[in-house]
Amino acid sequence: xxxxxxxxxxxxxxxxxxxxxxxxxxxxxxxxxxxxxxxxxxxxxxxxxxxxxxxxxxxxxxxxxxxxxxxxxxxxxxxxxxxxxxxxxxxxxxxxxxxxxxxxxxxxxxxxxxxxxxxxxxxxxxxxxxxxxxxxxxxxxxxxxxxxxxxxxxxxxxxxxxxxxxxxxxxxxxxxxxxxxxxxxxxxxxxxxxxxxxxxxxxxxxxxxxxxxxxxxxxxxxxxxxxxxxxxxxxxxxxxxxxxxxxxxxxxxxxxxxxxxxxxxxxxxxxxxxxxxxxxxxxxxxxxxxxxxxxxxxxxxxxxxxxxxxxxxxxxxxxxxxxxxxxxxxxxxxxxxxxxxxxxxxxxxxxxxxxxxxxxxxxxxxxxxxxxxxxxxxxxxxxxxxxxxxxxxxxxxxxxxxxxxxxxxxxxxxxxxxxxxxxxxxxxxxxxxxxxxxxxxxxxxxxxxxxxxxxxxxxxxxxxxxxxxxxxxxxxxxxxxxxxxxxxxxxxxxxxxxxxxxxxxxxxxxxxxxxxxxxxxxxxxxxxxxxxxxxxxxxxxxxxxxxxxxxxxxxxxxxxxxxxxxxxxxxxxxxxxxxxxxxxxxxxxxxxxxxxxxxxxxxxxxxxxxxxxxxxxxxxxxxxxxxxxxxxxxxxxxxxxxxxxxxxxx
Numbered sequence: 001x002x003x004x005x006x007x008x009x010x011x012x013x014x015x016x017x018x019x020x021x022x023x024x025x026x027x028x029x030x031x032x033x034x035x036x037x038x039x040x041x042x043x044x045x046x047x048x049x050x051x052x053x054x055x056x057x058x059x060x061x062x063x064x065x066x067x068x069x070x071x072x073x074x075x076x077x078x079x080x081x082x083x084x085x086x087x088x089x090x091x092x093x094x095x096x097x098x099x100x101x102x103x104x105x106x107x108x109x110x111x112x113x114x115x116x117x118x119x120x121x122x123x124x125x126x127x128x129x130x131x132x133x134x135x136x137x138x139x140x141x142x143x144x145x146x147x148x149x150x151x152x153x154x155x156x157x158x159x160x161x162x163x164x165x166x167x168x169x170x171x172x173x174x175x176x177x178x179x180x181x182x183x184x185x186x187x188x189x190x191x192x193x194x195x196x197x198x199x200x201x202x203x204x205x206x207x208x209x210x211x212x213x214x215x216x217x218x219x220x221x222x223x224x225x226x227x228x229x230x231x232x233x234x235x236x237x238x239x240x241x242x243x244x245x246x247x248x249x250x251x252x253x254x255x256x257x258x259x260x261x262x263x264x265x266x267x268x269x270x271x272x273x274x275x276x277x278x279x280x281x282x283x284x285x286x287x288x289x290x291x292x293x294x295x296x297x298x299x300x301x302x303x304x305x306x307x308x309x310x311x312x313x314x315x316x317x318x319x320x321x322x323x324x325x326x327x328x329x330x331x332x333x334x335x336x337x338x339x340x341x342x343x344x345x346x347x348x349x350x351x352x353x354x355x356x357x358x359x360x361x362x363x364x365x366x367x368x369x370x371x372x373x374x375x376x377x378x379x380x381x382x383x384x385x386x387x388x389x390x391x392x393x394x395x396x397x398x399x400x401x402x403x404x405x406x407x408x409x410x411x412x413x414x415x416x417x418x419x420x421x422x423x424x425x426x427x428x429x430x431x432x433x434x435x436x437x438x439x440x441x442x443x444x445x446x447x448x449x450x451x452x453x454x455x456x457x458x459x460x461x462x463x464x465x466x467x468x469x470x471x472x473x474x475x476x477x478x479x480x481x482x483x484x485x486x487x488x489x490x491x492x493x494x495x496x497x498x499x500x501x502x503x504x505x506x507x508x509x510x511x512x513x514x515x516x517x518x519x520x521x522x523x524x525x526x527x528x529x530x531x532x533x534x535x536x537x538x539x540x541x542x543x544x545x546x547x548x549x550x551x552x553x554x555x556x557x558x559x560x561x562x563x564x565x566x567x568x569x570x571x572x573x574x575x576x577x578x579x580x581x582x583x584x585x586x587x588x589x590x591x592x593x594x595x596x597x598x599x600x601x602x603x604x605x606x607x608x609x610x611x612x613x614x615x616x617x618x619x620x621x622x623x624x625x626x627x628x629x630x631x632x633x634x635x636x637x638x639x640x641x642x643x644x645x646x647x648x649x650x
Contacts, residue, residue, distance in 0.1 A: 032382075032416050032426050033122055033460070040112040041139055041164070045152055045645040046592075046606055048108035048160070048181055048219065050115070050136070055617075056566070056590070058117060059522035060504055062544040065618040065637055067250050068156075068186050068216040070105035070260070075132040076119060076477070077500045077524045077543040081437050082454070084129040087136045088239065090266045090286030091126075093343060095316035097360070097439045098253055098624045101292055104134075106243050106262045110150070110162045110179050111223040113139045120477060121432030121456050122412050124371045124388035125324070127341055128434040130456050131479065138239070141173035141225050142166045147650055154643035156216075157184035168227075175225040182218040185249065188636035189614030194251035197636060206301045207254060207627045214298055217248040237268040247298070252620075252635045254627050255294035255312065264288040279333075280326040289317035312359050314347040332376030339369045345438040346397075361398035363438035367391070382416040392435045392453075396442050404441065406453045408433040414460075422466040429459045440485055440493045448493045452483040472507040486541075487623035488532055489578045497529040498540050514556050520549045525573065535577040541621035545569040545585070558596040565589055571619055579622030581634065586615035604645040612640040 037057045044053045051071040055063040064072035064079065075083050085091070085103040094101035116135040123129040147165035152158070162179035185193040192200060194216070195209040225239040245260040269283040293313040296302050302309050320341030327334055347360035371388040388410040395403045412430030419425060436451040462475035483495040502524035509517045526540030546569035554561045571583035592606035616636050620626060626633035 032424065032462075032464070033120065033414060033428060034116055034118040037115045037117075038113070040109050040114060044109040044112075045150060045604060045647075046154065046608065046641075046643050048110060048179065048221075050104040050107060050109060050112065051102075053109055054104075054115065054117070054134075056549070056564070059506070059520035059547050059549045060119060060502075060524075061117070062547065063617055064099070064102075065616070065635055066100065066252070067248055068183050068638075069219060070101055070217070070245070070248060072099050072102040073104060073134075074542055074544055075117070075134070076479075076502060077526050077540065078131040079542055081128060081434055082130045083132045083134060084123065084126055085134045085136070086126060087241070087264060088138055088266055089268055089284040089322070090264055090288055091318055091320060091341065092262065092264055092288040092290065093316045093318055093345070093437075095290040095292035095314035095345070095347075096257070096260075096294065097314065097347070097443055098250075098255075098294075100248070100250055100253070100257050100294065101260050101262075101290060104136075105245075105260070106264065106288075106290070107136055107138065107241060108179060108219070108221050108243070110164070111138050111177050111221065111241070113137050120412075120428060120460050121410070121430035121458050122384075122386070122414055122428055123432075124373060124386040124410055124412070125322070125335075125337070125339065127320075127339060127367045127369060127390065127392075130432050130434040130454060131458070138223060138225070138241070139164065139166075139175060139177060141168055141175040141227050143168050143170070143173055145650075149648045150645055151647075152181075152643060152645045154183075155641045156186040156638070157182075158643070159183070171229055173225075173227045173229075175223070177223040178221065180220045183216050185212065185214065185216045186638040186641070189609070189612045189639040190636075191639070192636070194249055198251055201634060203627055206299070206304070207296075208300055209249070209251070209298055210300050210303060214249060215247060218246045219248075220244045233272040235270055237266070237270075239266045240264070249298065252626055252633045254625060255296055255310075256298050258293045258295050258297065258311070259291070261291045262289065277327055278325050279328055282322070282324045282326075282337075284322045284324075285320070287317070287319040289315070291315055309352045310349060311351070312347060312349050314345075314360070316343070316345045318343040330376070332374055334372065334374050336372035337370070339371060340367060342366045347443075357444075358398075359444050360438060361396050361401065361442055363394065363396045363442060365435065365438065366393045366395070367435075380418045382418070384414045385412070386430075387411040390433070394435065394438070394441065396438070396449075398442070401442055401449050404436075404449070404451075406433075406435045408435075408453055408455075424464045426463070427459070427461050430456075431458075432456045436485055436493070446487070446490070446492050451485060451493060452495050454484050454495075455482040456480070457482070469510040470507065471509075472505070475504045477502055486528075486532070487578065487621070490622035490625065493623075494532070496532065498526060499529070500524060500526040500540065500543065514554060516553045518551050518553070522547050532577065537575050537577040539573050539575045539580075541575040541578055541580055541623070542619065543573065545571045545573070560594045561592070563589065563591045568617070574619060575621065579626070579633075580619045583616050583619060583634075586613055586617075588613050588615070600649055602647050602649075604643075604647070606643050606645075608641040608643075609637075609639055614639065 118133040123133045145167035152160040160181035164177040166175040228236045241264040243262040248257040267285045271281045295311040324337035343365040346362035369390040373386040392406045414428035417425040457480040464473035479500045506520040526543040551564045567587040570585040574580035589610040596602040
C-alpha cells in the first residue's frame, strides 16, 4: 500500500539534504530550507487559485482574499514585490496597482506540477528575492501518449472543465493543457454574497453592485509546451501560456476588472557535459505581458447618466534573459552567470466622454546583474555560499519626475550540520534587496519618487529530528528591514526601518502504512523601529497571526480520505493608524474523499469550511484603495463549499 501525505507540511527530517521523500503520491515535501508542494494538477481540483493551494499547504503563507479567484499571498509577513515569483524560468508582474492580478493569478493549478517555496534571502540567481522565492513549475511533456479530462462542479454555481494531453518520441515531446471555469458570487457563512456584504458594511449605494446576479469571474487558460531532444546532452524547451479572464468582481475596491489577459513565452536551452569547465550550461529567455482595464461598469454609478464610466487601463510587460554555467571545482559545485530584464508598467485613465489622463507614466525598470553560488560538503557540513551584484535603472516617461538608479550587493551563507542519520542542525545568514516599483515611485496620488531600495538582513536557525515514526522540525528567523517601503494610510509610500521575527514548527507521525498525521504551525511578529510621522502605532501591517495546518490522511485500496483543520488566532496585533482592524480567530475544517473506480476513472467529493463558519482571513492595510467609510472594507471568506470532480485518464 502506498503511503499518502496530503494537505500538509511534512517534516524535512525525513529527507536527506538533497533527496525527497520516497513514498508516493505526495503533496508536500521539505528540504532543509525549502518546501515543495507536489502533484498540484492532480490533487488541487477544487479551484484554479494558486493562492488557495499555498495557504492550505504551507502555514507560513496566508491568503490575501480579494475575490473568488486571483487572490494574493503573504509569506512570512511579506507581500507584493517583496516575494519573488517565477513561473518556470519566467517572471510576470500584474498590471493592477490595486493587486487585482498578482503573479499567482496568471497560472492555474491544472497546469502546475509543483511549487517550491524558499523562505528567506537565500536566492541570488533571480532579481528581487527580498524575503522569499516561489517557483511554480508547470507540467512537463512525456514521451508516452497520455492525458486526462476533468469535469468539476461546486457551490455558488462553480463550473470547470479542463483537459491535458501529452506525448512524443525520442526527438520531440509536446504538451497541451486547457481549462475553462466560471462562478457566481460566493456566499460567506452568513449566506451573504458580494452585494449583501457591501450593504452590511455600509458601502455607499453608488459604489455597490447593481445586482446579485452578476457572475464573479470567467476564466480560460491554455498551456502549450514543446521539448526538442537534440542529442543525449542537449535540449530546447519552448512554452506558451495564455490566460483570459473576464468580469472579475472585487467587492471591497472601487473598480472591477473588465478583463485580465496575460501571455507568457519562454525559451530554454540546456547543454550538458561541455568539458572540464562546464558541466551544465543554461540559456533562458522569457517575455510576458498583462492587459488589465478596470472600470465601474458593474456598479450603480455606471447606471447614472451624469456619472462617466471611468476606466483605468493598466498594462505591464517584462522580458528577461539569463546565462548560467555550472562546473565542479575543489570538490564542490560552482554556478555563475549573468541575469538581465526590463520591466515596463504604464496606465491611462479615460471616461465615456473621451477624457484621458495618465494614471502611471510609462516606466522601464532595467536590471543587470552577475551572480555566483558555490556548494560544498565538508565532512558533516553542507555549505552554500551565494552572491549577486545588481545595477538597476528606472526611467519614467514624464519630464516632471526624476529617473532613479540603484546599486546593490546581495549575499548569503547557508550551512547544514548532519549530526547523525536522524538529526540535522542548520543556520543561514543573508542580505537581499529589491528596488521600488513604478507604482511606489510614480503612481498618481501615492507615488514617492525619492524611495530607496529595501534591504533585508536575516538570520535563520533550525533543527530537524526523527524519532521512529515521528518527526519534527523547528525553524526560527529574525529579519532586519532597512528602508522598508511602507504606505502612509493610502496617501504615499515612504521608507522606514522595521523588524520581523517568527517561529515555525512542522512534523509528521505515521500511525501505520495507511494512516498519517501531519502538522505545521507558524508565528510571526513585525514592528516598526519608529511610528510614522503623526502616528503612534508601531505594529507592522500584514503580519498574520498564529496559524496552524493539521491533517489526518488515510488511504486503503482505491480509497483515500483527507481531513484538515486550519486554525488561525485572532488578529490583535495590527496597524490601526494605517487602516488595519482587529479580526476574530477562526478554525475551519476541510475534507476530501477520492475513489478510483478503475484505471481510467476516478471521482472526488470534497467540502471546504465544513461547519459553514463566517470569518475574514485578510486585514485592511491601506496600501491599496478600498471603498466604504471607516472600517467598512472588510471582506468575509467563502462559507461552506461542496465540490465534485470526475476525472478520466488515458
